[in-house]
Amino acid sequence: MEHLINENIKNIEISGIRKFFNLVAGTKDMISLTIGQPDFPTPAHVKEAGKQAIDENFTSYTHNAGMLELRQAAATFVKEKYDLTYNPETEVITTIGASEAIDIAFRTILKEGTEVILPGPVYPGYEPIIRLCGAKPIYADTTNNQFRLTADIIEKYITDKTRCIVLPYPSNPTGASLTKEEIMEIASLVKGKDIFVLADEIYSELVYDHAHFSIGTILKEQTIVINGLSKSHSMTGWRIGFIFAPEYLAKHILKVHQYNVSCATSISQAAALEALTLGKDDALEMKKEYVLRREYVFNRLMEMGLDIVKPDGAFYFFVKLPEKYPNSFDFSLSLVExxxxxxxxxxxxxxxxxxxxxxxxxxxxxxxxxxxNRMDTFFRQ
Known part of the structure; x- marks a missing residue:
C-alpha cells in the first residue's frame, strides 16, 4: 500500500541533525556537541507555575490562540524588548513551539509553484514544510558574506514566483545575526512587493554584540514574526512558541492552527506566563555564561587553525573544514570514531x-x- 502515500511525504527526509545524532548515539565515552538545546534547567519559578497549574486543575482547553493573559504578556514582552507592536487579541497566536508556528505560517501563505528564499546554509526545518506546501525552496548562498542574507544577495534571487523570504536571525547553524542597517535595507527592498517575510527570531534573547532588531518594527504588514521560550528560558520540552502577525494575516493562520492542534497545552501556557512576566529577564544570566563559552571555544578553534566566523548570537559555531576533509559526514563520523x-x-x-x-x-x-582537547589532538594527528 506504500504507493498510496503522498509523494511529497516520500520525498522529504528526517532532519540530518537527528539522523546523525541517532547514528552515533550509544557510542562509548562520546562527548556530543550536536543538539541545539540549553543545558540550563527551566527556571525554578517557571516550573513551580506549571506545577501550580496542575494542582489547580488548569488542564482544559484554552482559547485557540492561547489564553488572553499570556498573549498580553507576550505582546508586552516583545514591545519592551524589541519595540514590536501587536494587539494581543487579534495579532498574537500561542503555538506548539516555533516549529508549529513555522508550519502553520507556511501553510497559510504558500501555494503550488511559489518560491521561498532561504539563506544557505540554514536550519533544516524549513525546506520540508515548504515542499509539503507544493512550493520550492531557493537557497541564497551566504557563505561568502559571513552567513548574512543581506539585501544585495536577496535581490539576485527574487522572481515573480517569490512569495516569502525567511530571515532566521540569529541563525542556526551559523550564529550569524543581522544589524539594524541590514534589516532596514531588506525592508526597503521588499516593501510594497507581494512578498512576505518570515522572521524566525527564536534566538532573539541570545544576541551578544549588538541589540536585536526585528524587521517587524518597520515592515509589519508583510512580516510574520516567530518567537518562543525554548532557547530564551530553556523550555524546549514545554513547547511554547508565538506568532506575531498583522490581523488580516493572523486570522487566517489561526484557522490552520485551530484545525491542527486546537490550542497549546494549558499547563505550559501557565508556565509561559510566569516566564514572560516575573521571568522576563531570565535569559540574561544564561547569556553571560554563553558569552564565556563562546570566547573559550572561539579561541580554542582558532588555535587549531580552523576557519571560523565568530557567532553574533545563538550558541553554535559553523566551522569550515580543512580542504583535506571534503565530505562533512565522513569527517564527522571519523571524529566520533x-x-x-x-x-x-x-x-x-x-x-x-x-x-x-x-x-x-x-x-x-x-x-x-x-x-x-580531543578535537585538538585529532587535528594534530
Missing part, C-alpha cells in the same frame, strides 16, 4: 553547508574543555 566527539555534518543544513560542521556550545565548560 577517533576522538569521541560528535558534531553535526554541515550537509544537514542544505547543500551549501557541505564542507562545514556545526558544534553547539550550549554545554558546560567542563564538557567543552574536554571536547576541545
Amino acid at each position: 577517533k576522538a569521541g566527539v560528535a558534531v553535526v555534518p554541515g550537509s544537514a543544513f542544505s547543500p551549501l553547508g557541505e564542507g562545514y560542521i556545526r558544534l553547539s556550545f550550549a554545554y558546560s565548560m567542563e564538557t567543552l574543555t574536554e571536547a576541545m
Whole structure:
C-alpha cells in the first residue's frame, strides 16, 4: 500500500541533525556537541507555575490562540524588548513551539509553484514544510558574506514566483545575526512587493554584540514574526512558541492552527506566563555564561587553525573544514570514531553547508574543555 502515500511525504527526509545524532548515539565515552538545546534547567519559578497549574486543575482547553493573559504578556514582552507592536487579541497566536508556528505560517501563505528564499546554509526545518506546501525552496548562498542574507544577495534571487523570504536571525547553524542597517535595507527592498517575510527570531534573547532588531518594527504588514521560550528560558520540552502577525494575516493562520492542534497545552501556557512576566529577564544570566563559552571555544578553534566566523548570537559555531576533509559526514563520523566527539555534518543544513560542521556550545565548560582537547589532538594527528 506504500504507493498510496503522498509523494511529497516520500520525498522529504528526517532532519540530518537527528539522523546523525541517532547514528552515533550509544557510542562509548562520546562527548556530543550536536543538539541545539540549553543545558540550563527551566527556571525554578517557571516550573513551580506549571506545577501550580496542575494542582489547580488548569488542564482544559484554552482559547485557540492561547489564553488572553499570556498573549498580553507576550505582546508586552516583545514591545519592551524589541519595540514590536501587536494587539494581543487579534495579532498574537500561542503555538506548539516555533516549529508549529513555522508550519502553520507556511501553510497559510504558500501555494503550488511559489518560491521561498532561504539563506544557505540554514536550519533544516524549513525546506520540508515548504515542499509539503507544493512550493520550492531557493537557497541564497551566504557563505561568502559571513552567513548574512543581506539585501544585495536577496535581490539576485527574487522572481515573480517569490512569495516569502525567511530571515532566521540569529541563525542556526551559523550564529550569524543581522544589524539594524541590514534589516532596514531588506525592508526597503521588499516593501510594497507581494512578498512576505518570515522572521524566525527564536534566538532573539541570545544576541551578544549588538541589540536585536526585528524587521517587524518597520515592515509589519508583510512580516510574520516567530518567537518562543525554548532557547530564551530553556523550555524546549514545554513547547511554547508565538506568532506575531498583522490581523488580516493572523486570522487566517489561526484557522490552520485551530484545525491542527486546537490550542497549546494549558499547563505550559501557565508556565509561559510566569516566564514572560516575573521571568522576563531570565535569559540574561544564561547569556553571560554563553558569552564565556563562546570566547573559550572561539579561541580554542582558532588555535587549531580552523576557519571560523565568530557567532553574533545563538550558541553554535559553523566551522569550515580543512580542504583535506571534503565530505562533512565522513569527517564527522571519523571524529566520533577517533576522538569521541560528535558534531553535526554541515550537509544537514542544505547543500551549501557541505564542507562545514556545526558544534553547539550550549554545554558546560567542563564538557567543552574536554571536547576541545580531543578535537585538538585529532587535528594534530
